[in-house]
Amino acid sequence: SWGSGDFTGGLSSRRIGAYLTVFLSELLGVPVLLAAVLFAREPVPPLSVLAICASAGAIGSSALLLLYRAMEHGQMSIATPVSAVLAAATPVLIGALIDGPPDALQALGFVFALAAIWLITQDGSSLKLHLEHLADLRLPFLSGLGFGAYFVLIHHAAQESVIWPMIASRIGGSAILLVIVLLRGQGMWAPLRAWPLIAANAALDIGGNLCYILAGQAGRLDVAAVISSLYPAGTVFLAWLLLKERISRIQLLGILAALASIILQST
Numbered sequence: 639s640w641g642s643g644d645f646t647g648g649l650s651s652r653r654i655g656a657y658l659t660v661f662l663s664e665l666l667g668v669p670v671l672l673a674a675v676l677f678a679r680e681p682v683p684p685l686s687v688l689a690i691c692a693s694a695g696a697i698g699s700s701a702l703l704l705l706y707r708a709m710e711h712g713q714m715s716i717a718t719p720v721s722a723v724l725a726a727a728t729p730v731l732i733g734a735l736i737d738g739p740p741d742a743l744q745a746l747g748f749v750f751a752l753a754a755i756w757l758i759t760q761d762g763s764s765l766k767l768h769l770e771h772l773a774d775l776r777l778p779f780l781s782g783l784g785f786g787a788y789f790v791l792i793h794h795a796a797q798e799s800v801i802w803p804m805i806a807s808r809i810g811g812s813a814i815l816l817v818i819v820l821l822r823g824q825g826m827w828a829p830l831r832a833w834p835l836i837a838a839n840a841a842l843d844i845g846g847n848l849c850y851i852l853a854g855q856a857g858r859l860d861v862a863a864v865i866s867s868l869y870p871a872g873t874v875f876l877a878w879l880l881l882k883e884r885i886s887r888i889q890l891l892g893i894l895a896a897l898a899s900i901i902l903q904s905t
Contacts (some may be wrong), residue, residue, distance in 0.1 A: 639849060641872020643842030645880075648873070650835035654828045656706050659836060661815035662800030662828055664699065666840040667808050675801040683799045691803040692810030694791035699811035701725075703818060707853065709778035714729065718870075719759040720778040721785065723752050728786025729793070733860030739893025750895045751864045757892025758870045789863040792847075793854040800851050861903050868896045869897035 652661040682688075705721050730748055740748065780856070796803035819826060828836060846869070853862035871893050877883040885893075 639842045640846035640866065640869035641874075643839050643846060645876040646838040646842060648773035648833050650832055650839060653832045653835070655824070657703070657815070657819055657822060657837065658824055658826075658831075660699070660702060660826060661812065661819050661826075662836050663840040663843060664808050664812040664815055666836060667803065667844050668681060668812065670840070670844065671801055671805045671808065674806065678801060680799055680801050683795075683802050687795050687799075688802065688806040690791055690795040691806035694788045694795065695807030695812075696808070696814045696829045697784050697791070698788035699814045701781045701788065703815075704777050704781040704784065708781060718778075719756040720775055721782040722755045722759055722867060722870065724779060724782025725785030725802065726752060726755055726788065726864045727781060728858045729789045729863035732786075732790050733858055733863070735878065737858050737860070740858070743902050744861065747899045748860070748864055750899035750902060751868060754892045754899055755867055755870065756875055757874045757888050757895060759867075760892070786863075789850075789866075792851065792861065793859045793862065796851045797855060800848065800855075803851065804847050807847070816877030845875070865900055865903060871896050 647656075647659055647663065650663075701721075705718070708721070739745070792803060792807060846866070850862060850866050853866070856862075874885060874889055874893070878885045
């Protein structure tokens, strides 16, 4: 879901810009989730839980904006994998402290997953991290920590409910994005031709968050977060299938490593 959401979001960003795409997608998801919670009749969790989820949403949206900023001003082939690997590694460290260390197969699966994330997000041009680009790591580093914090906070706040945490998270994220869009002086509406992609992005993002929360309720934080972090494979696959973009050998190796990781962590 997240991988497909990034694909539709990327197509929409080409038309109306990344900031407006993310903002409208976040905003569109709020009434959909409010309707869902009325239908499901899920009880409202404590205010402290909603506050944590709203904070998680604000942190996640801020991390996304930091990543966009890093890609604008640095090497995209460095910014994306560094952010993605840190986002996956943070819950692994927290999960080991809370739930204890994983077993040997799961630990090996984590290694394969981190390698897969790095490889899949490469563009095939170079795997070298030159010293002159170390300054470009500041924003991806902060972005990755932000995504990792989102994984951890949502996991621990959404143990008793599902939809309300997602609503609070989207409200928190929308508030941050609204401020950014206003500061940038952008219009706050999109042409009609962009709305199908925005709606698809919102629906797929909701689906990804729903599956992540349910996975976290069913098992360990680190396993849920790391397997979920393999979503770039879905984006790469859809770009290959629908846009005829080439999958490099490096990315193909990453996809194979991702499959091995899922098998090892599910054993």
